[in-house]
Amino acid sequence: MKTVSSIVENYIKTKPFLLSALSQGIINLTSLARNIMTELDVELGKEVKQGAVVMALKRLSDDLDFRVNHKISKVLKNIGEITVRSSLVDYNFGVSETILNSQAELISEINKYPDIFYTSSRGVNETNIVISESVAYLVDKHFAGEKLLEKTDNLASITIKLPKENVSTPGVYYFIFQRLAWEGIIINEVISTSYEFTIFVGDDKVDVAFKVIKDLKNL
Template sequence: MKTISSVVEHYIKTKPFLLSALSQGIINLTSLSRNMMPELEQELGKDVKQGAVVMALKRLSEELDFRVNHKILKVLKNIGEITVRSSLIDYTFAVSETILDKQAALISEINKETGIFYTSSRGVNETNIVVSETVVHLVDKHFESEKLIQKLENLASITVKLPKENISIPGIYYFIFQRLAWEGIIINEVISTSNEFTILVSEEEVDVAFKVIKDLKSL
């Protein structure tokens, strides 16, 4: 059986930015409830009192405040080293039977260089390779016969070291990426391991993106 509380919670949770604003207590609950009323009444099939909606929102905001401000922020305050690298190129190739051999040959040559950025990831249909622009000629040589889907230039990476608790607290990545989205930052790639993640952004936006992530430590 649907209740006002369950319908209100579903409504809020399907709107991520509204969910975050509610958790921060920056929304007028009376005004919000007024805007929600038509949809809630249609969902419940009956008239709903505005006061009941306000109370449901208040309970939900208190729950979200605990979940976000006491758990997620505790992890974010302990963010470790933040490393920025510039002058990167992002390649996306179609997966093929030969692409792993090409990667092995590329890595073998890159290992002879110093200070080179290299990372790769593989999906079902695509393989992604990110390298310093100084070794672009090596990628072009080894992958000449592979199907290139996309090549992005003038990128920078931001690598963030997270405390080990991040793997047991839901919402960490959402909280970070949400704030990047608020600043209009376009994330070209996300590469992660258990306790760190790397994002690729344009070199024009890297300073803003770095500040957003750095400021999380002081929330």
């Protein structure tokens, strides 16, 4: 059975930025209720009283404040080391029968350079390699026979160590990416493990992105 509370919650869940703002208590609930009345009337099939919508929003915002802010803030306060690397190049190749051999040859050669940055990820149809600009020529050399889909220069990486609680707390990555989106940060690539993840952004945005992530520890 549809109720005002369930319809309001389902509506808010489809609006990620509104959901976050509501959880932070920075929205005028009366104004929000007035703006969404028409859509709720259609969904419920009858006229909804504004007071009922305001009450539903109030209960939801209180619940979200606990579910989102308290649990996620506990994880974010325990963020560990944040490491930044600059002057990186991102290669995107199509998967082929020979690409693993090409990658093995590359890894064998870059082992001579202990201080360079290198990481890779493979999807169903694509393989990405992010590497220090100083040895990017080695990718060009060993992957000459592979299909290059895209190459992006002038990138920087930010690697964040997360506490173990992050794997059992929903919304941690969403919360971080949302804050970056608010600042207009375009994330070119994301690579993660269980307790660590790395984002790649333009060199010109790395300072802003670093500040956003660092400030999360003070929520």
